[in-house]
Amino acid sequence: MATSVARCLRAACPSTLSRLTRNPSVRTSWQPSIRAFSATSFRGIRKYTKDHEWIDLNADKTSGVIGISEYAAEELGDVVYVELPEDGKVVGAGDAIGAVESVKSAADINAPISCKVTAINMVLEEKPGTINLVPEDDSHGGGWICKVSVDEQGVKDFEALMDAEAYKVFTGSEH
Amino acid sequence: MASLNRLLARSRVPRLANIRRFSEAVSHPSNRVQAYVSRSSDPYLNLSVEHYLLQKSAPESVVLFLYTNSPCVVIGRNQNPWLEVNLGLLNRAGLLAKTQGSSDDADEGVALVRRRSGGGTVFHDEGNVNYSVICPSAAFDRNKHAEMVVRALRSLGAESTRVNERHDIVLDVSALASSSGGGAETYKISGSAYKLTRLRSLHHGTCLLSTPNLSRISQFLRSPAEPFLKSRGVDSVRSKIQNVRVANRDFEEAVVAEFGGMYGDVDAEIITAGEARHVPDVMKGYEELKSPKWIYEQTPRFTFATHPTEEDPRERPDLPDYLPKDFKASLVVRHGEIVEANLSGISSSSIESVQVHEVGDWRAMIGDSAGRWFNGIFGAQPDQDRTLVCTHDVLTS
Known part of the structure; x- marks a missing residue:
C-alpha cells in the first residue's frame, strides 16, 4: 500500500514527494488524507441501490458513472439488448433511464440519483453481452451504462444509497 | 370457487359505480389478491389496462388479468416490425378466416402492436386468450405462473401440456394422434414474456385455444425484407403451433380458479372497454401504444x-x-x-x-x-x- 501511494504521489506531483522526504514530521500528518484522495480519484466512491444499479461519484461530487450490479447481471441471464438512455436526459432518482432485455424479460434501469445523462456507452449497442461479462467495469470496453452530471439533489440522493458492504448484505438477504 | 359466471351476469347491467371502483380498487392496499377479465377486444386498450395494473396495483398485491384481442400481430419491445412482420399483408382484407357472426365489413385486417415486455412476435385473434400475472418483483419466477396455466389446462382435460425450457407451454401429441403419421410431436400453444420494474413484475402469455387461422398465421410473420435486413435487438424463435381446443370461457374460469388456489379465493371483476376508457392513465398509455413513435421508432438500429x-x-x-x-x-x-x-x-x-x-x-x-x-x-x-x-x-x- 505504501509503495502504491508513493507511486501515485510521484506520478501526480514529484515536488510533493521531495518535500515529504525533506520533512518527515509533515509526512506523518499528510499520509492518511493523501491515501484517501488517491483512492477516490482512482475508482471514485461506488454505491448501490436496492434495484441493483451502481453509481460511482467522482471526488468533487459533480459527475458519476452508472451501471447494473454483478448480482443483477447474473440474475437477469444473457442480456440480448440494451436500450440506452437519451443523451442529455434529466431524471430524478428512481426514474427509468433505459432498459435491458434478457430471456424474454424487459427490465427497467433506474437512475440511482437525480442526474443528467452526459454520455452513453455505445459499446453496449453492438455488444449487449458486455453487461454479463463486466457489469461493474467503468472503463473503456466495460459494461457501464452512462455517465452523468450531478447536482446538489443528486449528492443528497447518493448519500442515502448502500456502500459495497451494505449491498453485499442486502443481496445476501434477498435469497 | 371463483364465480366468473355470477360476475358476467352482473356486468350486463351498466353501472357507473364500476368505473370508480376499478381504478380505486386496483391501488387499494387491502386488495391483496385481484382478478380482472377484460371484455374489450382492442389489443392497444387491453395492453394499456395491463400496464396500468402493473403500475398502479398495491406493491404487495398479486393481480391476474385475462383478455382476448381481435386479430393482431404483437412484436416484442426490442424487435423490428419490418423484419418480423409482412407489413403489406396486415391491412389486406380477406386473409383471415371468417368468424361466427362477422360480416365482410368486419374484416378490418390485422393490427400491428408493440408490447412493453420482451420476447418475440406472436399472432392473436379471438381464439387466443392472454393471461397476465403481476406480483412483487421479489417473488418473480419465470415458470411459476406458466405452471399455473398448465394446471388449469389439465383440469380441462388437456393432460399433455407442460412448460418447456423456454418458459413456454407446449402440447405433446403422441405418435398415434399425430396427423403427420410420424413420431410424437410437440407444439407450442402459449408464449411467455416479462416486464420487470422496480417493485413489480409482470408475466404474460398467450394461449392458443381455438384459432380458425392456424394455417394462415405464418404468412403474417414472414417478411419479404428478411434476406436484406439485419437488425440489432431481439429475434423471434419460430415454433410449430397448435390449438389446445378448449373454450375461452372455460379457460378463463379454470385459470381464475387456479390463481385463487395459489393466492386465495377471489372473484374476477369484468372490465368493459367503456370502463377502461374512463381512466385517464389507461388512455394515456393507449395513445402511446398506438403512436408510430412507439410502434416504429422504438426499433433498434x-x-x-x-x-x-x-x-x-x-x-x-x-x-x-x-x-x-x-x-x-x-x-x-x-x-x-x-x-x-x-x-x-x-x-x-x-x-x-x-x-x-x-x-x-x-x-x-x-x-x-x-x-x-x-x-x-x-x-x-x-x-x-x-x-x-x-x-x-x-x-x-
Whole structure:
C-alpha cells in the first residue's frame, strides 16, 4: 500500500514527494488524507441501490458513472439488448433511464440519483453481452451504462444509497 | 370457487359505480389478491389496462388479468416490425378466416402492436386468450405462473401440456394422434414474456385455444425484407403451433380458479372497454401504444442492403428483373429514420432523414422500379388511404 501511494504521489506531483522526504514530521500528518484522495480519484466512491444499479461519484461530487450490479447481471441471464438512455436526459432518482432485455424479460434501469445523462456507452449497442461479462467495469470496453452530471439533489440522493458492504448484505438477504 | 359466471351476469347491467371502483380498487392496499377479465377486444386498450395494473396495483398485491384481442400481430419491445412482420399483408382484407357472426365489413385486417415486455412476435385473434400475472418483483419466477396455466389446462382435460425450457407451454401429441403419421410431436400453444420494474413484475402469455387461422398465421410473420435486413435487438424463435381446443370461457374460469388456489379465493371483476376508457392513465398509455413513435421508432438500429456487406455478409437472393441491372441500395436506419443511404443505378432524391414508416409510396422518392420494389419490401401501401391504417378503435361503451 505504501509503495502504491508513493507511486501515485510521484506520478501526480514529484515536488510533493521531495518535500515529504525533506520533512518527515509533515509526512506523518499528510499520509492518511493523501491515501484517501488517491483512492477516490482512482475508482471514485461506488454505491448501490436496492434495484441493483451502481453509481460511482467522482471526488468533487459533480459527475458519476452508472451501471447494473454483478448480482443483477447474473440474475437477469444473457442480456440480448440494451436500450440506452437519451443523451442529455434529466431524471430524478428512481426514474427509468433505459432498459435491458434478457430471456424474454424487459427490465427497467433506474437512475440511482437525480442526474443528467452526459454520455452513453455505445459499446453496449453492438455488444449487449458486455453487461454479463463486466457489469461493474467503468472503463473503456466495460459494461457501464452512462455517465452523468450531478447536482446538489443528486449528492443528497447518493448519500442515502448502500456502500459495497451494505449491498453485499442486502443481496445476501434477498435469497 | 371463483364465480366468473355470477360476475358476467352482473356486468350486463351498466353501472357507473364500476368505473370508480376499478381504478380505486386496483391501488387499494387491502386488495391483496385481484382478478380482472377484460371484455374489450382492442389489443392497444387491453395492453394499456395491463400496464396500468402493473403500475398502479398495491406493491404487495398479486393481480391476474385475462383478455382476448381481435386479430393482431404483437412484436416484442426490442424487435423490428419490418423484419418480423409482412407489413403489406396486415391491412389486406380477406386473409383471415371468417368468424361466427362477422360480416365482410368486419374484416378490418390485422393490427400491428408493440408490447412493453420482451420476447418475440406472436399472432392473436379471438381464439387466443392472454393471461397476465403481476406480483412483487421479489417473488418473480419465470415458470411459476406458466405452471399455473398448465394446471388449469389439465383440469380441462388437456393432460399433455407442460412448460418447456423456454418458459413456454407446449402440447405433446403422441405418435398415434399425430396427423403427420410420424413420431410424437410437440407444439407450442402459449408464449411467455416479462416486464420487470422496480417493485413489480409482470408475466404474460398467450394461449392458443381455438384459432380458425392456424394455417394462415405464418404468412403474417414472414417478411419479404428478411434476406436484406439485419437488425440489432431481439429475434423471434419460430415454433410449430397448435390449438389446445378448449373454450375461452372455460379457460378463463379454470385459470381464475387456479390463481385463487395459489393466492386465495377471489372473484374476477369484468372490465368493459367503456370502463377502461374512463381512466385517464389507461388512455394515456393507449395513445402511446398506438403512436408510430412507439410502434416504429422504438426499433433498434438496422441495416438494409441489396448486396453482401461487411456488417451483413449473407448472400442475397436475385433481385426482380424489373430493377435496373446495376441497381444497388444500402441503408442504415436508427429509430425508424434513415440516417445513411447509398443508392446507385437509379436517379433518386435524397432519402436521408426520412422515417421509413411514413413513406406511403416509395416511387415518388426513388423512381418507379426501385420504388415498386421498396413498396413491397417495406410494406408501403400506395393504394390505400393511410389514415385508415392506424385506426383500430373498438368503440364499445
